[in-house]
Amino acid sequence: MLLGKIVLGVAGTALAGAGVICSEGMIEVKVVERQPEVHHVYVLAPAMLVPIAAHFAPQREMSRAAAEMRPWMPTIRAALEQLRESEDITFVEVKEPGQHVRVAKSGGSIVVDVEDPDDTVHVVAPIRAISSTIEQVASASDGPTI
Amino acid sequence: MRKRLQAIAMFCLVVTMAASVPAAMSAPPTERYLHIRVEDASKGESVNVNVPLSMAEKILPTVNKGNLHEGRVTIGSAELNDVDIRALLDAVRSAGDNEFVTVKQKDQEVHVAKRNGNLVVHVSDRSKEGQTVDITVPMKVVDALLSTAKENELDVAAALRALSDAGDSLLVTVQDASQHVRIWVDSKNNPD
Numbered sequence: 001m002l003l004g005k006i007v008l009g010v011a012g013t014a015l016a017g018a019g020v021i022c023s024e025g026m027i028e029v030k031v032v033e034r035q036p037e038v039h040h041v042y043v044l045a046p047a048m049l050v051p052i053a054a055h056f057a058p059q060r061e062m063s064r065a066a067a068e069m070r071p072w073m074p075t076i077r078a079a080l081e082q083l084r085e086s087e088d089i090t091f092v093e094v095k096e097p098g099q100h101v102r103v104a105k106s107g108g109s110i111v112v113d114v115e116d117p118d119d120t121v122h123v124v125a126p127i128r129a130i131s132s133t134i135e136q137v138a139s140a141s142d143g144p145t146i
Numbered sequence: 147m148r149k150r151l152q153a154i155a156m157f158c159l160v161v162t163m164a165a166s167v168p169a170a171m172s173a174p175p176t177e178r179y180l181h182i183r184v185e186d187a188s189k190g191e192s193v194n195v196n197v198p199l200s201m202a203e204k205i206l207p208t209v210n211k212g213n214l215h216e217g218r219v220t221i222g223s224a225e226l227n228d229v230d231i232r233a234l235l236d237a238v239r240s241a242g243d244n245e246f247v248t249v250k251q252k253d254q255e256v257h258v259a260k261r262n263g264n265l266v267v268h269v270s271d272r273s274k275e276g277q278t279v280d281i282t283v284p285m286k287v288v289d290a291l292l293s294t295a296k297e298n299e300l301d302v303a304a305a306l307r308a309l310s311d312a313g314d315s316l317l318v319t320v321q322d323a324s325q326h327v328r329i330w331v332d333s334k335n336n337p338d
Contacts, residue, residue: 051305074208082201087177093194 024048025109025126032120047129051136062140069138080131083110176333178310183337188324196335199310206303217303218294232297237287238265260285275323284312 024047031041054062069076083105090104102113110130114121180202182195207217221231238246238260247258253273259266265288267281291306294301309315309331320327 075205078205078208079201082198082204086198086201087335089179089196089198091193091196094192096189096191 010049024129024132026124027126027129028122028124030120030122033118035118041090048132049128051132054136054140059140062137066138066140069134075108076134077131080127080134082111083127084108084131140141150160154241163255178331178333178337179335179337180309181328181330182331183326183328186324187326194337196337198335199306199331203303203306203310206306214302218296218301220296221298221300231300232292235292239285239288239292271298277320277322280319282315282317284308284315 027043027045027047027050029041029043031039033039033041086105088104088106090102091102092101094101098117100115101114102111104111104113105127106124108128109124109126112121112123178199180197180199182193184191184193186192206214210216212273213220213222241260243260243262244258245257247254247256255268255270257266258267259268263285265277265281265283265285269277269279271277271279275320287305287308290304291300293304312331313333314330316328316330318327318329
């Protein structure tokens with residue numbers, strides 16, 4: 001009986017933890033390389049882990065990135081806010097014989113698709129996660145926050 | 147029994163009032179999109195760009211770089227060879243429908259006119275694979291550009307708002323032997 005309660009508690013905690021971790025959606029990266037050999041890369045990770053992972057990036061590199069980003073933060077914030085509010089839309093689509101590039105907003109995420117004879121790349125990143133990660137990187141600098 | 151009837155009457159009244167709220171009050175304003183399409187039939191290439199105008203309106207004032215500050219462009223006199231662009235646009239705005247400029251050369255024709263509340267520019271160049279360029283700018287957009295207090299500024303953010311209010315409009319077309327360029331505004335987020 002006691003064992004059952006412990007198992008139920010652990011399972012409940014694990015389920016709640018998984019729910020929290022996945023609350024910001026999932027980042028999906030799919031890459032297929034065709035030249036010179038065929039390679040498949042597929043990553044499906046909780047978006048919430050990306051800003052956390054940014055904590056472990058080298059501080060010097062983060063500070064440099066933050067310094068470059070800081071003047072553009074008001075623009076980035078405005079752009080991300082508008083992205084969140086906009087309907088699903090294809091922002092850019094380029095078609096050439098054998099090549100196709102598409103950048104779109106779909107269901108709260110930014111979707112990038114690139115297809116050419118050598119590679120196929122498919123990236124889905126939730127806008128909330130992009131926003132959190134950018135804020136995380138921007139706050140890495142010692143300079144004043146805008 | 148009487149109280150019950152009163153309650154039913156009140157309920158009907160509330161439902162009727164809720165239903166009669168004008169749809170326009172609750173409906174958000176229609177979003178407009180700026181579309182750019184470049185097609186090259188000879189190479190089988192195409193580029194499509196779609197931008198919600200509200201997005202551009204909100205982002206533009208946050209960009210402060212070079213001549214662009216808070217959605218306004220500062221024009222230096224040196225850039226325009228001392229042509230007073232505000233005075234020029236103001237003159238066009240206050241004038242009636244007319245053809246202002248007509249240049250005819252052997253291989254080229256240029257027309258600048260004001261027609262049906264639009265500033266219309268037509269360039270036809272027969273020397274370059276028969277290239278034609280048509281530009282149509284609603285005068286409301288020109289008015290908005292000139293709405294700043296400073297003489298040497300153009301209010302691009304206000305022009306975007308005016309463009310959004312101006313309705314569906316074809317702004318630019320460029321056509322030559324192989325390429326076709328279109329820039330237009332409408333309320334479809336994916337024109338295909």
